[in-house]
Amino acid sequence: MLIRRELITRVVRLLIENRLEEGINRIPIEMRPRKNGSVRCCVHKDRAVIKYKLMALLGYNISDEVDELTPLSDYARMANQRTELTDTVLTVVDEACSSCRKTSYQVTNMCRGCVARPCMVNCPKDSIKFVDGQASIDHTTCVNCGQCLKVCPFHAIVYMPVPCEEACPVGAISKSDDGVESIDITKCINCGKCMTACPFGAVMEKSHLVEIFRNKREGRKLVAMVAPAIAGQFSADMGKILHSFKELGFDYVYEVAEGADITTKxxxxxxxxxLESGAPFMTTSCCPAYTQLVDKHIEQLKPYVSHTHTPMYYAAQVARHNHPNDVLVFVSPCPAKRWESFHDPNVDYTLSFEEYGAWMVAAGIDVNALRSTEIERYPSGEGRGFGASGGVTQAVKALAPSTLKITDIQINGIDKAAIRQLKSFPKSCPGNFVEVMTCEGGCIGGCNVISNPKVALRQLKQAVEAAPSIVNQEV
Amino acid sequence: MDDKKIEVLVCSGTLCYLMGGSELQLLSECLPPDLRGMVDVKGSPCLDFCNHPKNGRPPFATINGRCIAQASVSLLIAEIRKEIKG
Structure with missing residues (x-):
């Protein structure tokens, strides 16, 4: 994560200086100089990994490479001329992927070769034999049931997961024939959990930084639309955060929380x-990773998902109306929102929270030292509260008539267990309003956030309290 | 008693935050029971250590004015103990 942030900062610095093509080939050498040792097997491997991570930051899939000799400067030049984007958001840097051993159970040297041999006795596939007095698992027949681990009295058997595969709730990332992970986009919901889980940083989000800077250089006006979770990202009030976008060169700033107010209504x-027409329950629809989950994996839940658009959709509609010819940039906490932005007719590009923070560092802006902008259009506190789990429920409850009895359920983070729970809802749902957030804690827990979610929640609460209630607002 | 407290300043500058400094905001809550009451943790605007490479890498904090680079909650707790031992 920290290497990725340093890379983004270096790329943005070059973009600010308008010398991306001249400078980008040097970044791997500057970050891994010959005499400073290496993190991987050698300095050349380290540099190759950095090269491919930079390729993703230039907006490419690593699999787009046709010639390994193509230097980063060529990619930078081509990126500057690029006119088309795709909705493939995540890319695996194969050079960085360590090709972790397939998920398996392994016998460690803690095995005492006991006489009872419960591992061997309980193995349903007869995959355990004893060799030189120690248990040995035959991985050609082992089905990874984990029974041996459970019964070993010495805790001598360990489970070795593949972190990205373990984190993916929908089985979208798996090994290709060469052992390197690859993402199946027909299954992927763009939640970014693989990106967070990989300790080699091998999953990268493709960036729109080149496009954003190119439009700025061409004299187009930039409109930032900041997701509600931004309030928690720095130890600064919303006035300072909104001002920081002006300092970065954006011409207009909108809080997507204004769109959240429309979503709420x-x-x-x-x-x-x-509910009045007899439906047993309804789920929220503001998390695009969740709606993709339903579209791709839980077909039976589709009729229960709200048809209401996301806060970003409504905010972009308003911003586009006010700025028909300008460039709309959504400032986002996660790759799923980048995917959603691609499909939104009004949003041009996405800037992740990490990219926003790195841009400030590259531009030498300390958000705390800025003056607090006077906020012209206050969204409601409830709208800002969409950035954390429970926020949507609170907002909807505030506006729903008191006669409507709402029994809410919150799915705070999607994992395999949550998916099983969601699949059961069409048959039996214990509530009538289900709020689903793919990331634990809501958007403040997204994989592009800068701040610790616990710290971010405190900061977000202050922003919520500083705004008027939706009950008293004309939406 | 109060003036003998160890003062920890946690940098809230943009670079420190980006490089993981927000975790340090939780230091007060993570202090082991024997250190509670002995340490005064405060947030600070940019401490300006990041502009001088000799100080090391962010995130930064200070313990009684001493600069700690690449600070983490566990490193700060270890450094606070060192400070107490003198």
Whole structure:
């Protein structure tokens, strides 16, 4: 994560100086000089990994490479001329992927070769033999049931996961024939959990930085639309955070929390209509990783997902109306939102929270030292609260009529267990309003956040309290 | 008693935050029971260590004015103990 942030900062510095093509080939050498030792097998491997991570930051899939000799400067030049984006958001840096051993159970040298041999006795596939007095697992027949680990009295058997595969809730990342991980985009929901889980930083999010800077250089006006979770990202009030975008060169800034206010109003009305017409429950729709999960993996839940658009959609509609010819940039906590932005007719590009922070560092801006902008259009506190788990529920409850009895359920983070729970809801749902956040803690727990979610939540609460309630607002 | 407390300043500058400094905001809550009451933890605007490479890498904090580079909660707790031992 820290290497990725340093890389982003270096790329942005070159973009600010408008010398990306001249400078980018030097970054791997500057970050891994010959005499400073290496993290991997040698300095050349380290540099190759950095090269491919930079390729992702230039907006490429690593698999786009056709000639290994193509230097980064050529990619930078081509990126500067690029006019098309794709909705493939995540890319695996094969050079960085350590090709972790396939998920398996392993016998350690703690094995005492006991006489009872419970591992061998309980193995349903007869995959355990004893060699030289120690248990040995035959991985050609082992089915990874884990029974041996459970019964070993010496805890001599360990489970060795593949972190990215373990973290992916939908089985979208797996080994290709050469042992390197690859993402199946027909299954992927762009939650970014693999990116966070990989300790080699081998999963990267493709960036739009080159496009954003190119538009700025061409004299186009930039409009930043900041997701509600931004309030928790720095130890600064919202006035300072909004001001920082002006300092970075954005011409207009919108809080997506304003769009969240529209989502709240529409969703509260939809919930009322659905429940009154006899629907057993409705789920939220503001998390694009969740809606992709339903589209790709839980077909039976589709009729229960709210048709209300996301806060970003409504905020972009307003921003596009006000700035028909300008460049709309959504400032995002996660790759799923980048995917959503691609499919939104009004949003041009996405800037992740990490990229925003790195841009400030590259530009020498300390957000704490800025003056606090006077906020012209206050969203509601509830709208800002969309950035954390429970926020949508609180907002919808605030606007729903008191006669509507809402029994809420919160799915705070999607994992395999949560998916099983969601799959059971069409048959039996214990509530009538289900808020689903793919990341634990909500968007403040997204994989592009800068701040620790616990710290971010405190900061977000202050931003919520500083804004008026939606109950008193004309939306 | 209060003036004998060890003062920890945690940098809240943009670079320190980006490089993981927000974790340090949780230091007060993570202090072991024997150190509670002996340490005064405060956030600070940019301490300006990041502009001088000889100081090391961010995130930065200070313990009684002494600069700690690449600070983490566990490193700060270890350094606070060193400070107490003198």
């Amino acid at each position: 529409v969703e509260a009305a939809e919930l009322q209509e659905r």
